[in-house]
Every structure is written in C-alpha cells, then in structure tokens.
Amino acid sequence: MYAYDTYDHAMVNARVAEFRDQVDRRMKGELTEEEFRPLRLMNGLYLQLHAYMLRVAIPYGTLSAGQMRKLAHVARKYDKGYGHFTTRQNIQYNWPKLSETPDILQELSDVEMHAIQTSGNCIRNVTTDQFAGAAADEVADPRPYAELIRQWSTFHPEFSFLPRKFKIAITGAAEDRAAVKWHDIGLVLKQNEAGEVGFEVLAGGGMGRTPVIAKSMREFLPISDMLSYLEAMLRVYNEQGRRDNKYKARIKILVDAMGIDEYRRQVDAEWEKIRHVPIDVPEEEVARIKAFFAPPPLPVLADAATEVDELENANFVFKAWLANNTGAHKVPGHAHVTISLKPHGGIPGDATDEQMDLVADLADAYSQSEIRVSHEQNLILPHVAKSDLPALWSKLDEAGLGTPNAGLLTDIIACPGLDYCSLANTRSIPIAQTITERFDDIKRLMDIGPLKIKISGCINSCGHHHAGHIGILGVDRRGEENYQLLLGGSGAEDASKAAILGPGFNEAGIVDAVEKVVAVYLGEREDDETFLSAYRRLGPDVFKEAVYGTD
Amino acid sequence: MVLINLTGIQPTGFTLLADDVQPKEGENVAVSVERLLAEDSAFFDTAGGVGAVITTGTPYADLDAIAGKLAFAVIEFPAFGDGRGFSLAVRLRKDFGFKGEIRATGPVIPDQALFLLRAGFDTVDVTSERKTAFEAALSRFPGFYQSDFGGQTSIAHARHTVGHTIGHSGEGHRKAS
Numbered sequence: 001m002y003a004y005d006t007y008d009h010a011m012v013n014a015r016v017a018e019f020r021d022q023v024d025r026r027m028k029g030e031l032t033e034e035e036f037r038p039l040r041l042m043n044g045l046y047l048q049l050h051a052y053m054l055r056v057a058i059p060y061g062t063l064s065a066g067q068m069r070k071l072a073h074v075a076r077k078y079d080k081g082y083g084h085f086t087t088r089q090n091i092q093y094n095w096p097k098l099s100e101t102p103d104i105l106q107e108l109s110d111v112e113m114h115a116i117q118t119s120g121n122c123i124r125n126v127t128t129d130q131f132a133g134a135a136a137d138e139v140a141d142p143r144p145y146a147e148l149i150r151q152w153s154t155f156h157p158e159f160s161f162l163p164r165k166f167k168i169a170i171t172g173a174a175e176d177r178a179a180v181k182w183h184d185i186g187l188v189l190k191q192n193e194a195g196e197v198g199f200e201v202l203a204g205g206g207m208g209r210t211p212v213i214a215k216s217m218r219e220f221l222p223i224s225d226m227l228s229y230l231e232a233m234l235r236v237y238n239e240q241g242r243r244d245n246k247y248k249a250r251i252k253i254l255v256d257a258m259g260i261d262e263y264r265r266q267v268d269a270e271w272e273k274i275r276h277v278p279i280d281v282p283e284e285e286v287a288r289i290k291a292f293f294a295p296p297p298l299p300v301l302a303d304a305a306t307e308v309d310e311l312e313n314a315n316f317v318f319k320a321w322l323a324n325n326t327g328a329h330k331v332p333g334h335a336h337v338t339i340s341l342k343p344h345g346g347i348p349g350d351a352t353d354e355q356m357d358l359v360a361d362l363a364d365a366y367s368q369s370e371i372r373v374s375h376e377q378n379l380i381l382p383h384v385a386k387s388d389l390p391a392l393w394s395k396l397d398e399a400g401l402g403t404p405n406a407g408l409l410t411d412i413i414a415c416p417g418l419d420y421c422s423l424a425n426t427r428s429i430p431i432a433q434t435i436t437e438r439f440d441d442i443k444r445l446m447d448i449g450p451l452k453i454k455i456s457g458c459i460n461s462c463g464h465h466h467a468g469h470i471g472i473l474g475v476d477r478r479g480e481e482n483y484q485l486l487l488g489g490s491g492a493e494d495a496s497k498a499a500i501l502g503p504g505f506n507e508a509g510i511v512d513a514v515e516k517v518v519a520v521y522l523g524e525r526e527d528d529e530t531f532l533s534a535y536r537r538l539g540p541d542v543f544k545e546a547v548y549g550t551d
Numbered sequence: 552m553v554l555i556n557l558t559g560i561q562p563t564g565f566t567l568l569a570d571d572v573q574p575k576e577g578e579n580v581a582v583s584v585e586r587l588l589a590e591d592s593a594f595f596d597t598a599g600g601v602g603a604v605i606t607t608g609t610p611y612a613d614l615d616a617i618a619g620k621l622a623f624a625v626i627e628f629p630a631f632g633d634g635r636g637f638s639l640a641v642r643l644r645k646d647f648g649f650k651g652e653i654r655a656t657g658p659v660i661p662d663q664a665l666f667l668l669r670a671g672f673d674t675v676d677v678t679s680e681r682k683t684a685f686e687a688a689l690s691r692f693p694g695f696y697q698s699d700f701g702g703q704t705s706i707a708h709a710r711h712t713v714g715h716t717i718g719h720s721g722e723g724h725r726k727a728s
Contacts, residue, residue, distance in 0.1 A: 007694060007706040014692045018662070021687075038632070039662060121632060151696040151707065157669030158641050161634030238638050239611065273646070281707035288710065 001064055001370065002147050002292045004112045011154070012109045015116055019043050020102035027099060044118030045101055049422050054093045054101055055118040056108060060128040060146035060170075061089030061373040063113075065360040068371050070111040072356035078104050083356070085341060085349045087413060087464060088167070089127050089373040090118055094420055116154060121162045123153035123234075127169045129177045130374035133293060134336045134382035136328035140189045140197050142172040144290040145226060148281065152227050159234045163241035164249035166234070167206075170199075179375060179491035181205050181214045182467055184251045185233060190220065198222045203233060203263065204255030205495075207461035212252040213495045215260040217267070224283075225275060232271035236263065296368040296383055301333020305387040318393055320442050321404035326389065333386055337367075339379040339396060340403040340411065344436040347429050348414045349377030358399050366392050376413055376452075378406060409451040409518070410436040413464050417457030417474065418481075424457035426474025426481035431455055434511045448518060451531045452491070467491035469532045470517060471498040472510060483510035487517065487543060488535045501540055502548050513547050520546045554654075555675045555685045557668040558701070563623045563652050565602055574598035581625050584609050587617045595620050602651075607635040611642040618647035626672070628657030640671040644700040664688040669699040 004012070019039075026036045040046075044055035056071070063071075071091055075083045078100050079093045086092055096104060108114060117124055126146040133141040149168060153159065159166075171178040172189040180186030186202035199221045205214030221229055240258075242248045255263050312319045326335040339359060341349050351359075359379055363371045366388045367381035374380060384392060396402040405411050412435065415421065417428030432455055439445060454468030458475075465471030471486035482504040489498025505513055518531075520543050525534045535543070554562055565579035574580045574597050581602035587594060595601055600622030605614070607629060624643060626636045636655065643649040655667050656676040661684035667675055668689070677685055698705040704712075 005710070007710065010693045011695075011706075018688075018691050022662075035660075038660070042662070121634070154696055155666070155692070157666050157695070157697060157699050158637045159634070160666055161632050161637065161663075163634075235638055235641075238634055243633060243635075277645075281705065282711050284711040285707040 001062060002059075002143075002289065008112070009109075012112070012114045012116070015043075015114065016102060016105045016109050019105060023098060023102050038120075041119045042117070042122075043101075043105070044115035045098075046119060047422070048094070048420050049418070050420070051095050052098055052101070053420065054096045054104060054115060055086070056091050056093070056113060056115050057118050057125045058090050058113070058373050059150050060126055060132070060143050061130055061375070062132075062143060063371050063373070064111075065363040065369040065371065067111045067113055068356050068360040068363065070107060070113070072353040072360065074104055074107060075356065076353040082350050082352045084347075084416065085351065085373050085377050085379070087375045087377060087415075087462065088118075088125050089130075089375055090125055091373070092416075094416075119165075120160075121164050121166075122160045123149075123156065123162075123166045123168065126150055126153075127167070127178055127183075127375055129171045129173055130338075130372045130376075130378075130380045131177065131327065131336050131382060132172060132372075133295065134329050134334075135173055136330050137175055138173045138330070139191055140172045141293050141295075142170040142187070142189055144286070144293050145187070145189075145199075145223070146170050147289050147292070148227065148286065149230070152230070152281070159238055162234070162238055163243050164246060166237075166251070168230075174493065176491075176493040176495075177374075179464070179467060179495070181493075181495035182207060182464070182491055183214060185230070186214050187226075192220050196222065199226065201229065201233075204252045204260065206250050206252040207464060207466050208250065209247060209459045209461075210250075210252065211461070211466040211497050212256065213497065214252075215255065217260070217264050223286075225271075227281065228275045228277075229267075229271055231274060232267045235270055236266045295330070296370070298331040298334055298368075298383055298385075300331060301385055301387070303332050303386070305333075305389070307387055307390045311390045311393075317397070317402070317404060317442065318390065320446060321393055321402060322389065323446070324404050324408060325406040326384075329383070331383075335384050335386055335389065337381040337384050337389070337392065338374070338406040339381065339401050340405055341378050341401075342405055342411050342436065343400055343403050344405075344410055344440040345433050346436070348412050348432050351379070355399055355401055358395070358401070362392060362395060376411060378411070404442055405445060407450050407452075408445040409439055409448055409453060410445060412436065412453045412455060413468075414455040415457050415463035417455075417463075421457065421462075423460055424474070425459075425476040426457045426483065428455045428457040428463055428472075428474060431472060431474075431483065431507065431510060434507070435514055438511055438515060448522065449528075449530055451518070453514070454489075464491060465489070466497050467495070468498055469535070470514060472514075473500075475504060477504065481507060483507070485510065485513050485517070485547070487540060488532070490532060499540065501544055516546045517543050552676050553679045553682050555664070555677055555682065555689075556673070557664065557675065557689065558673045560652050560673040562654075562674050563600060563602065565600065565623070567604070574601075579622070581623070584613055584617070588613065591616070605639055607633045607639065609639065611639060611646065614639075614643065614647060618643060618649055621649065621651060623652040623654065624649065625654045625656055628655060628659050631658050631660045631663060637666065637670040640667075641700055644671040661685040661688045665692060665695075669695065669697070669701055669703060671700045 169183040170187040188200040201217040202214035372380035414428040414432040418424040454464040456463035486498035577599040579600040602623040
C-alpha cells in the first residue's frame with residue numbers, strides 16, 4: 001500500500017487547517033451558506049435531506065486494517081455507529097455535525113486519509129478493480145497508476161474547476177470489474193506485441209440522464225505518456241466542455257457533439273505540444289510509487305486444503321460462500337474473499353462500527369492487513385490463504401457478514417435514495433430490501449446465477465441502473481414514487497445500456513415485475529446461459545409479455 | 552477593489568478603454584480581444600502598453616495573432632467556477648511564451664489564490680473585504696504535486712532532488728526568459 005511521506009502529510013494537514021478555518025468563519029456567520037457551499041463541497045461535505053453528509057475518499061478502494069479501524073471510530077464517535085460504502089469505493093457518513101467535521105478530517109489525516117475531491121467539479125477518486133494486485137487474470141496492478149493520477153489530480157492548478165465532475169477508472173485485467181467504459185476516462189492496462197505494458201484509453205462514458213458508453217481514444221498508450229496524455233484530454237475538455245447547462249457539461253456530451261475522431265485529433269495535437277515538456281513525474285517517482293504496491297510476500301501453498309474440503313462437504317452455506325465469494329488469486333493456495341455488505345433485508349453497502357472493526361481484525365489475521373472496497377459496495381480481503389477460509393468464514397458469518405451472495409441477484413447496488421439524498425425522487429433502499437427478502441433462498445439464487453440488479457432513486461444514476469442486467473429507476477409520477485424497469489445493461493467489458501421495458505410500477509409492483517423477469521429467464525435459458533446472454537438472445541418482447549401481458 | 556499581488560510583479564497601471572474610445576498616444580490601455588483583432592497594428596502603434604481583456608469564452612487560438620504584442624492580459628471570470636480562465640492563463644504562458652502580467656478579475660474566491668498563482672496569474676482584482684482571506688490563502692500550502700508554468704517544481708521532483716526545497720519563487724516565467 002502507498003504510505004505518506006512528509007510532503008503528503010503536510011498537504012493533507014494544510015487542507016484540514018484550511019477547512020477548519022472555513023468552518024469557523026461559517027459558524028461565526030462571516031460566511032453565508034451560499035459562500036460556504038463551494039468550499040464545503042471541495043471537502044466532500046454535502047447538505048442532504050436531514051443532515052450534513054461527509055464523503056471520505058478511499059483512493060482506488062484500497063485501505064489498511066488501521067485505516068478501517070479509524071473509519072469505525074469515526075462512525076462510533078461522530079456518527080450513528082455506521083457508514084455507507086459507495087459505488088466510487090468511498091465511504092459516506094450520514095450524520096456528522098458541521099462543527100465536528102474538521103476534527104473528523106484531522107483524525108482521518110492521522111491515518112493518511114482525506115475527503116479531498118470527493119465532490120465538486122474536479123477529478124474525483126480514481127476507481128479500479130477491487131481485486132487489483134490479487135486477481136489471477138491481471139496483466140498488471142493498476143494501483144500504482146491510480147496513485148500517480150491521485151497525486152497529479154490533487155489540487156491541479158488548471159483542472160480543479162472543470163465544467164462538471166470527472167471520473168477516471170483503471171483496470172489491469174481483461175475482465176472489467178471497474179466499469180471503465182462507464183467513466184469519463186477509462187484506462188485498461190494491456191500488453192502489446194512487444195510485451196510492453198501500456199493503456200488502452202477510452203473517453204466519453206457516463207451515466208446520468210444521458211447514458212453513454214466510452215469510446216476508444218487509443219489502442220495503446222505507453223505508460224510513460226500517461227500523465228501528459230491525460231493533461232491533453234482534460235485541457236481540451238476544460239476549454240470546450242459546455243458550461244451553460246450542468247446536465248450537458250460532462251465530457252460525454254462534448255465527445256458526442258464533436259465526434260470522437262475530432263476530439264482525438266484535438267487531444268493529439270495538444271499532446272504533441274506537451275509530451276516532451278517535463279511535466280510528467282520523473283521515472284524515479286514512478287518507481288518509488290510502484291514499490292509500495294510490490295506483491296505481498298505470500299508463500300506458494302498447496303491449492304487444495306483439507307479443512308476447506310471437509311467444511312464444504314458438511315456445510316452448504318460455506319460451500320455456497322466458497323463458490324460465490326472467493327476467487328482465484330495470483331499466488332497458488334490463496335484466494336481473494338468478498339465480504340458481502342448485502343445481507344438479505346439489509347441496506348446495501350452499510351457497515352456498523354463493530355463490523356468495520358471486525359473486518360480490520362480479520363484483515364490483520366488473514367489478509368496482510370489489507371482491505372478493499374468494491375464499486376459494488378462490498379468489502380474484500382485480497383490475500384487469504386485457502387486453509388484459513390473456514391475460520392474466516394465462521395467469524396464473518398457470526399457477525400452477519402457471511403452472506404454468500406456475491407455476484408448473485410441479491411448483491412444489489414442501490415443509491416441512498418430519498419431516505420437520505422436531497423436529489424432523489426424515490427426511495428431505493430426499501431426496494432433492495434424487499435427484493436432480497438423475496439429471493440431469500442441461496443439455492444434459488446445460485447440456480448439463477450450471475451445477475452446484477454442496480455437501483456437508482458433518480459435520473460442521476462448513482463445506483464448505476466443503466467448498467468444493470470436488471471436496472472430499476474425511481475421517478476416521480478405526479479407526486480407518487482414510480483419505478484421503471486430496465487433490462488440488458490452491463491458494466492463489464494461487454495458494456496451495454498439497459499433499455500426501459502415498459503410503463504413503471506409502484507413499490508410492490510416493481511418487485512413482482514423483477515420476479516416475473518427472472519421466471520422468464522429460468523424458463524427460456526439454454527444450457528448454462530446467464531441472464532444477460534439469454535436476454536441478449538431473446539430480446540425484450542418475451543419479458544414484456546410476461547410482465548405486462550393481460551391476465 | 553484592491554489588487555492582490557501573487558508573484559511580486561510590478562503591476563501595470565492602465566485605463567480600461569470602452570470600445571468607442573480611442574487610446575491617447577502612449578497610454579497604457581486594456582481593451583477587448585475582439586477590438587484588438589479588428590484594429591490590430593493601428594491600435595498597437597498608437598497606444599503605449601496594450602492589454603487584452605480576455606473573456607473565458609475566448610478560444611485560445613484567437614490570442615495567437617496578438618499575444619506577441621501584448622504588454623499584459625486581463626482574464627475576466629464571470630463566475631469563480633469557470634475554470635476556462637485557468638486554461639487561458641496556462642495557454643498564454645505555455646503556447647505563446649507570454650511573460651507579461653496576467654491579471655484575474657471577477658468573483659474569484661480567496662481559496663483559489665494558489666490555483667491562480669500556479670496557473671500563471673500574477674495579480675487579482677478583489678473586493679477589499681476579501682483581501683485578508685486572499686493573503687492568508689496564499690501561504691496555506693507548502694507545496695503541490697504538479698510542476699507549473701509559474702516556476703514551481705512538483706513534490707514528485709522535489710522528492711528526488713537532493714537538497715531541494717519546494718516553494719514558489721514567483722519569478723519562474725520571467726526567470727526562464
């Protein structure tokens with residue numbers, strides 16, 4: 001993991017002092033709320049329906065056991081004993097007091113964390129594959145580049161007041177677990193024919209009210225050119241992105257308006273001018289950052305473990321957890337483990353302070369003190385010896401963290417919705433709760449197989465409904481909460497936009513509709529066809545008929 | 552209004568000239584980019600130091616024809632969040648090698664002081680009640696991760712340079728000449 005040096009500490013501490021001064025001025029009435037708003041937004045502090053909300057950055061979703069303990073401490077001391085992990089691999093606290101937020105940020109700074117650029121029209125937390133540095137299918141670990149981008153984009157002199165927020169995602173594996181094609185810029189680490197590692201660069205993706213899948217800018221960009229190329233991309237966007245309408249201000253609208261070829265031409269022209277100016281960091285700095293992400297010293301172990309086999313044969317829930325929540329690690333005899341924050345009937349992405357403390361302890365005991373947050377709002381222990389899996393599972397299970405549903409229908413992404421958010425039209429959390437209660441049967445879920453449901457409580461799409469195999473969008477229909485059903489989206493390497501199936505439903509109706517859609521799939525699927533493949537083969541009509549057909 | 556001096560430059564005294572007024576012989580004046588493009592050499596021959604008043608909507612390519620003749624530039628921010636002003640300053644320094652004073656006007660906020668400095672601005676016109684906050688903001692951060700066109704080297708470079716201390720000279724773009 002990256003560790004701060006004196007420069008990093010000085011910068012974050014200076015930021016805390018600056019924010020403390022701003023809050024002081026606000027509390028004394030020297031700043032009006034209108035004047036304070038842009039300042040607090042630069043520190044991830046939102047004013048929501050009932051209270052302030054503080055969004056804390058977890059850069060590229062990587063954190064240490066010690067940092068997780070601090071997050072638990074903040075939840076306990078300054079909030080109501082829980083936090084909410086987000087689709088940008090961050091954590092949100094829903095009930096901080098304004099007067100205490102500088103103290104929270106100081107406590108976070110002590111463990112090398114901050115809330116810088118978690119909101120505002122700037123480059124946000126760079127997201128990546130939650131299994132980075134652990135997954136067996138990885139070309140290269142994307143995190144050193146994510147850290148380089150974090151530093152380069154922090155308080156950038158030119159790109160801190162962009163037309164709109166700006167999201168970059170990087171993945172190092174062919175299987176895209178970071179939804180890179182749904183980002184303003186997506187970077188995919190690849191090896192070229194000469195065996196060199198570089199990036200495929202994509203641009204212009206995004207969700208919101210205009211869903212667009214990113215287009216390819218370059219097939220292969222050498223790593224040493226990464227920052228100069230990003231700078232050229234951002235400069236053209238900063239200069240020409242629309243500023244007259246916030247709903248048309250994202251880069252996807254610019255790229256659509258000028259065309260990807262013209263955008264590429266302008267970026268390339270600018271890049272030619274700057275690529276040989278030494279604005280990129282020196283090679284020694286790249287090496288310094290890379291060293292922090294050296295693979296942990298895991299011993300090569302036997303791939304089979306008797307403890308695992310025995311419990312697997314004796315306990316079906318463990319068997320299901322093994323199948324769904326663990327995955328192939330680079331180092332034989334190890335696995336990466338997904339800790340589901342989606343208990344059936346629970347709130348997707350929420351964790352209590354006690355659960356966070358437990359995960360920290362388990363990371364110390366079993367996973368090199370390392371933890372990840374996934375964009376699907378789960379926690380990951382990236383480096384677990386297979387022989388430790390039975391012990392790990394039983395401790396998770398006791399604490400309500402053993403739900404064996406990773407990647408299954410009940411592993412739902414949901415935005416905070418009208419329970420918290422001032423932008424929402426409808427609630428999202430209760431829909432997720434009702435669906436997971438309706439499908440509370442692990443055998444049934446495993447029979448259904450991989451199925452991603454994503455729920456947004458308004459068109460801003462924080463719940464990624466455009467990328468859901470089944471997407472649910474809450475809209476306001478004459479003062480009533482109404483839920484639209486979308487099918488066929490994907491956030492993976494085969495990214496696609498989900499399409500609205502037909503008229504919307506009320507709260508009970510949408511859950512019934514989901515069940516009918518699943519029933520059609522089960523009846524129509526061929527062999528081991530997944531839901532998404534079956535939908536792509538069948539098209540919407542057969543689903544439409546089942547959901548809206550007269551009876 | 553008061554002038555905040557970010558770099559220690561000698562600020563230019565000038566008259567902001569309305570579009571229908573002719574400059575006096577040898578007078579320092581600031582006028583719109585449109586007018587400079589239209590009148591070009593005739594205007595530069597008459598006036599003393601000529602500054603362009605650049606709106607954030609100005610494509611930087613429009614500055615190509617005049618940047619070499621400008622004594623100073625005034626970039627007008629219509630709102631503090633209009634980040635095109637920062638790119639315009641960067642373009643003036645980077646693409647046109649402009650060494651004169653770049654001034655920011657409009658409702659920029661104190662917390663932007665160091666962003667303005669690092670993008671290449673020398674001075675900012677602010678309301679007098681913001682003066683203290685602007686000056687406090689200038690000494691807030693010890694260093695940044697980016698090298699900039701004002702002469703500050705990045706933390707990334709400082710980390711690998713023995714004996715290097717970060718800090719803004721404020722003279723970067725002029726020293727380089």
